[in-house]
Amino acid sequence: MPHRYLNHRPRSPGDRTPANVARWCLASVGWAGVVVGQSARHPRQAFWHFWHIVNEPRQITVLVFFGYLILTWGGASALHNPPNTVENAAGVVAMFMLSAMFVGGGLIGAITCLPGWNWLERGGVLLSGFAALIYGGLAIYLGATSEGNRDLQVSMIFFSALMLAGRGFWIWNRPYAKRRDDNTTADG
Known part of the structure; x- marks a missing residue:
């Protein structure tokens, strides 16, 4: 899942509509699935992807x-x-x-x-x-x-x-x- 979906997260109270929050959460879960899916083939690369997601x-x-x-x-x-x-x-x-x-x-x-x-x-x-x-x-x-x-x-x-x-x-x-x-x- 491309990074552009992760960058569209609720930033102000007006953006925190249930639809926007749900869309952002689903995009984040999808990105985590990509990281987990990569771990079977490239464990080191998956670790670094995960590490860069950490705040x-x-x-x-x-x-x-x-x-x-x-x-x-x-x-x-x-x-x-x-x-x-x-x-x-x-x-x-x-x-x-x-x-x-x-x-x-x-x-x-x-x-x-x-x-x-x-x-x-x-x-x-x-x-x-x-x-x-x-x-x-x-x-x-x-x-x-x-x-x-x-x-x-x-x-x-x-x-x-x-x-x-x-x-x-x-x-x-x-x-x-x-x-x-x-x-x-x-x-x-």
Whole structure:
């Protein structure tokens, strides 16, 4: 699929009609299919095609992608086998909703961070950030009402929430298209 389809993405609120967004998403998925299709014949070339699709700064974006994957894995693990102390404190339904927020935020973030779809990644950051704050509040509550030290757990949870807030600040004012200028390039 030619690059001209990837360059026609919603740039202003007027361009974000459902038809334009759907057309752009289908063109992007088609381009990803071309990259995957090339990987069977030319793995190195397919890697470089994929690498140039990743949003700048590429190394940071890949790290954020793996962070979202870890968040999704943790939420899916808690959906399958929730922690007993948190489930007893919050309840079964609240623990399910908290785990679903982690899974949803992680999936949205992982899917949208690599191509630079910042306007969609914001939802993943918000969902994951609110889930981390709720989970941190539960850990503080459990630390105050039960025996044991939960300071390490609370510090890691709030560190994660701060990193998600940093990612949110990074992407919130970005334009809808990929940013490839001197302010965000790692090469230049």
